[in-house]
Amino acid sequence: MVSRAIARAAVLMNNNSGKKSHGKPTIATVAQRAGVAVSTVSRFLNGHYVSKEARARLTEVIEELGYVRSWTARNLSLGLRGCVGVVVDSSQDLWFTQLLAGIEEELSTRDTSLMLASLELSGRYDPRIVQQWVRERRVDGVILVKSQRRDRPLIHECTEAKLPTVMVAPDEAVAHVHVVRCDNRAAGATVAHHLANLGHKRIAFAGGPEHSVDTRQRLNGLREGLEERGVRLDPKRVSFCASYEADAGCQFASEILKAPLDFTALVTGNDALALGFMRIAQQHGIRIPERVSVAGFDDIPEGALLWPGLTTIAQPTREMGRAACQKLFEAIAEPGEQQVLVYPVDLVVRESTARPVKP
Amino acid sequence: MVSRAIARAAVLMNNNSGKKSHGKPTIATVAQRAGVAVSTVSRFLNGHYVSKEARARLTEVIEELGYVRSWTARNLSLGLRGCVGVVVDSSQDLWFTQLLAGIEEELSTRDTSLMLASLELSGRYDPRIVQQWVRERRVDGVILVKSQRRDRPLIHECTEAKLPTVMVAPDEAVAHVHVVRCDNRAAGATVAHHLANLGHKRIAFAGGPEHSVDTRQRLNGLREGLEERGVRLDPKRVSFCASYEADAGCQFASEILKAPLDFTALVTGNDALALGFMRIAQQHGIRIPERVSVAGFDDIPEGALLWPGLTTIAQPTREMGRAACQKLFEAIAEPGEQQVLVYPVDLVVRESTARPVKP
DNA sequence: TTGTATGCGTTATCAG
DNA sequence: CTGATAACGCATACAA
Numbered sequence: 001m002v003s004r005a006i007a008r009a010a011v012l013m014n015n016n017s018g019k020k021s022h023g024k025p026t027i028a029t030v031a032q033r034a035g036v037a038v039s040t041v042s043r044f045l046n047g048h049y050v051s052k053e054a055r056a057r058l059t060e061v062i063e064e065l066g067y068v069r070s071w072t073a074r075n076l077s078l079g080l081r082g083c084v085g086v087v088v089d090s091s092q093d094l095w096f097t098q099l100l101a102g103i104e105e106e107l108s109t110r111d112t113s114l115m116l117a118s119l120e121l122s123g124r125y126d127p128r129i130v131q132q133w134v135r136e137r138r139v140d141g142v143i144l145v146k147s148q149r150r151d152r153p154l155i156h157e158c159t160e161a162k163l164p165t166v167m168v169a170p171d172e173a174v175a176h177v178h179v180v181r182c183d184n185r186a187a188g189a190t191v192a193h194h195l196a197n198l199g200h201k202r203i204a205f206a207g208g209p210e211h212s213v214d215t216r217q218r219l220n221g222l223r224e225g226l227e228e229r230g231v232r233l234d235p236k237r238v239s240f241c242a243s244y245e246a247d248a249g250c251q252f253a254s255e256i257l258k259a260p261l262d263f264t265a266l267v268t269g270n271d272a273l274a275l276g277f278m279r280i281a282q283q284h285g286i287r288i289p290e291r292v293s294v295a296g297f298d299d300i301p302e303g304a305l306l307w308p309g310l311t312t313i314a315q316p317t318r319e320m321g322r323a324a325c326q327k328l329f330e331a332i333a334e335p336g337e338q339q340v341l342v343y344p345v346d347l348v349v350r351e352s353t354a355r356p357v358k359p
Numbered sequence: 360m361v362s363r364a365i366a367r368a369a370v371l372m373n374n375n376s377g378k379k380s381h382g383k384p385t386i387a388t389v390a391q392r393a394g395v396a397v398s399t400v401s402r403f404l405n406g407h408y409v410s411k412e413a414r415a416r417l418t419e420v421i422e423e424l425g426y427v428r429s430w431t432a433r434n435l436s437l438g439l440r441g442c443v444g445v446v447v448d449s450s451q452d453l454w455f456t457q458l459l460a461g462i463e464e465e466l467s468t469r470d471t472s473l474m475l476a477s478l479e480l481s482g483r484y485d486p487r488i489v490q491q492w493v494r495e496r497r498v499d500g501v502i503l504v505k506s507q508r509r510d511r512p513l514i515h516e517c518t519e520a521k522l523p524t525v526m527v528a529p530d531e532a533v534a535h536v537h538v539v540r541c542d543n544r545a546a547g548a549t550v551a552h553h554l555a556n557l558g559h560k561r562i563a564f565a566g567g568p569e570h571s572v573d574t575r576q577r578l579n580g581l582r583e584g585l586e587e588r589g590v591r592l593d594p595k596r597v598s599f600c601a602s603y604e605a606d607a608g609c610q611f612a613s614e615i616l617k618a619p620l621d622f623t624a625l626v627t628g629n630d631a632l633a634l635g636f637m638r639i640a641q642q643h644g645i646r647i648p649e650r651v652s653v654a655g656f657d658d659i660p661e662g663a664l665l666w667p668g669l670t671t672i673a674q675p676t677r678e679m680g681r682a683a684c685q686k687l688f689e690a691i692a693e694p695g696e697q698q699v700l701v702y703p704v705d706l707v708v709r710e711s712t713a714r715p716v717k718p
Numbered sequence: 719t720t721g722t723a724t725g726c727g728t729t730a731t732c733a734g
Numbered sequence: 735c736t737g738a739t740a741a742c743g744c745a746t747a748c749a750a
Binding site for chain 2: 735736737738739741742743744
Binding site for chain 1: 430431432439450451453456467472473474475495496605635638639664668
């Protein structure tokens with residue numbers, strides 16, 4: 001007992017003068033300098049009850065010492081990791097990089113780092129890394145981006161482990177997790193109105209995979225939007241691609257261009273499909289938008305880079321990234337109700353759509 | 360012997376039974392179950408000296424308990440953060456996202472997370488977040504991607520703070536840090552040979568900023584490569600853009616297209632510039648590659664998406680990301696010599712280059 | 719409101 | 735080679 005008290009005294013001595021550790025001031029240094037207990041400092045740092053005088057003294061001392069708290073220690077004490085996981089099919093996805101910017105922004109305000117996981121890093125689907133995260137609880141929460149049907153087991157594991165989870169733009173109906181997405185139906189309707197206003201009557205739709213919720217909602221929006229303008233979307237002109245990749249758009253184009261085009265405007269399930277279509281169409285000498293107008297969804301940056309620029313629907317992607325992060329932090333702080341946040345979309349008109357030469 | 364071990368185990372059991380842990384097994388749980396001290400377990404985990412028997416017993420117990428070590432605690436003890444910083448102008452940069460994939464890959468093998476910082480997140484240059492990182496030592500090291508002249512103060516702060524630093528594809532001459540980059544001179548020479556082989560004699564170069572090291576090296580490589588084929592690069596056909604963005608490429612195109620083209624092939628400082636040029640050229644009805652061949656550097660994914668596809672020089676970007684990460688970990692483990700890793704490049708031929716119609 | 723004492727899970731030191 | 739124990743820096747019941 002006595003020896004222990006002495007040891008403690010020695011420690012305090014050390015903290016006082018020599019700063020034996022990394023040289024950086026700790027909560028103890030601050031406490032001592034301010035003449036209060038460490039717990040008071042801790043309470044102050046976390047915004048709990050502290051007397052006016054102590055508060056003033058502490059702000060002063062902290063400033064003076066240039067003290068910054070150790071989040072590692074805090075996390076250890078709290079049983080946290082100070083790190084959230086972000087999961088996406090491929091970090092190459094351009095829409096995702098915009099989302100990432102929003103996440104990054106929000107993360108930088110807290111002291112939380114992030115771990116990235118691409119489900120398809122090396123060409124084939126492999127969710128094991130993420131499964132490790134949840135099993136070993138290497139992250140305090142996860143943001144699942146654009147998850148699909150094949151991710152169901154993964155999602156299940158997250159909820160099962162009671163790991164705070166936020167899904168962004170899920171292409172699946174999900175429950176028991178926060179969701180941040182855009183208004184796909186409105187997006188479809190907006191495109192519809194744009195094309196109808198230009199005078200298009202014969203419009204085709206080339207979606208992503210048929211079971212994709214995004215595709216279905218966008219298609220519904222398109223159909224309804226056209227009907228509102230008295231234009232009918234002929235089911236014969238509706239088709240689906242195998243994926244959302246540009247390759248699938250190329251394939252669709254190669255297929256459809258075997259016969260003469262019987263439509264004046266094409267709406268695709270997303271921008272990548274549109275770009276793929278445009279690439280092949282141009283290769284075939286088909287002029288856009290003179291011969292056919294093209295519109296997509298997502299507003300990926302490439303759309304603005306090529307000629308003609310792609311008319312598309314923009315989501316407030318960065319804002320959605322920030323929101324996802326905020327929701328995740330809320331969920332980590334106190335697991336509560338699951339919310340669904342729906343964001344409005346915007347039409348971006350570029351050169352790929354124009355009045356039809358002959359309706 | 361045996362009975363003593365058992366007795367000790369019993370005591371430890373008692374000691375431990377009162378603990379209110381999160382239910383997860385800790386190093387102590389493992390130690391008592393295996394009948395050894397925590398320090399032995401720790402040594403085992405870190406690959407230090409442990410007797411054969413203890414080693415065997417521990418692997419067994421750890422497997423049995425499903426024990427996973429707490430990296431938070433480890434970092435606290437080691438004075439680390441378990442997190443590296445990755446800094447780039449804009450996380451939207453497509454070349455960067457490929458690099459990120461490599462970094463991600465390497466990070467996932469260790470238990471280290473990452474913090475992202477875009478120097479130009481909100482439109483204007485703002486290195487304050489990164490400065491905070493180094494001052495408060497919120498990261499164990501940083502990877503600086505494509506840093507430029509304006510980043511000099513930042514780099515200085517990093518080295519000053521003795522923060523392990525790796526630079527990837529720096530566009531500046533730097534010392535005292537690890538560097539991972541590609542062979543820009545060879546890249547230029549490779550393009551030169553490709554174009555010369557196609558029969559081009561009148562070749563133009565539109566670089567990035569004039570002081571850019573990348574641009575200068577690529578230009579030198581191009582010039583030398585052409586000379587090797589007996590083609591002279593006319594200085595009148597060499598110009599520089601204000602930036603490496605597509606916009607600058609557009610601007611260059613608008614400018615140069617005011618007069619008739621006096622060259623049959625254009626090499627740009629990077630792919631983005633090439634895309635910008637192509638967009639405007641096509642808008643002006645200039646056919647690529649019939650009227651002018653175009654080649655860039657970097658092999659960003661968009662280059663393959665449009666028509667005609669862009670001929671370019673590919674870097675082993677992902678591998679470079681992994682290497683940067685590895686070097687950083689080495690530097691964190693033991694600060695030592697600064698190395699420069701130079702990676703070879705590859706020519707990717709697409710549709711934007713062809714034989715000139717009339718040399 | 720403040721202070722005391724202890725826990726969080728590892729690693730490092732140093733004596734056996 | 736192994737074991738006991740002091741850091742690491744912070745949070746928080748509990749007592750005052």
